Amino acid sequence: MALDGGARLGAGGPASSLTCGFDSAVARRAAALSGWIPGRLRYLGATVAEVTALRHWTLEVAADGGPGFTGPALFASVLNTPTYGSGLPVVPHARLDDHRLDLVIAGDFGRAGVLAMLPRLMAGRHLGDPRVRTQACRQVTIRSAQATVPVAADGEAVADTRQVEVVVLPAALGAVRAPTGT
Secondary structure (H helix, E strand, O other), X not given: OEEHHHOEOOOOOOOOEEEEEXXXXXXXXXXXXXXXXXXXXXXXHHHHHHHHOOOOEEEEEEEOOOOOEEEEEOEEEEEOOOOEOOOEOOOOOOOOOOOOXXXXXXXXXXXXXXXXXXXXXXXOOOOOOOOEEEEEEOEEEEEEOOOOEEEEEOOEEEEEEOEEEEEOOOOOOOOOOOOOOO
């Protein structure tokens, strides 16, 4: 993953998710909450708190070099897994082994819309809303036209930036397994 100016995040970038916008602000706020609060409850509390300070960003999102999305957005996220945020099924149909990323863009939601969408998101039934777009892809560029946007990778706040690029690297993450027959 590359941020503004080509700076790279980590050796291979995130393995699960990269988020820009509201969900990154929620991750930042959840990390600041007390550690004794369980994960999902911590994210829910951070979400409600972030709704009170609701922001949108004018984003330009291109996937696989083709025409994409331009306009006000609550967030744009790229996942390699079905869930993030302590188990929220953001892209329930995502597969770990398909060599693809799943892009999710939430458009223009007001406070009431965000709160109404939350139970649908928790149940994985939010993708039917016309303000929520999803697309499988191999490469995504997200630009914020007017201001920096908060970015989080694998649930950890990493930066505020104007542009980020995410590319899938099939088989780039090594895994260790026990020898068979022992």
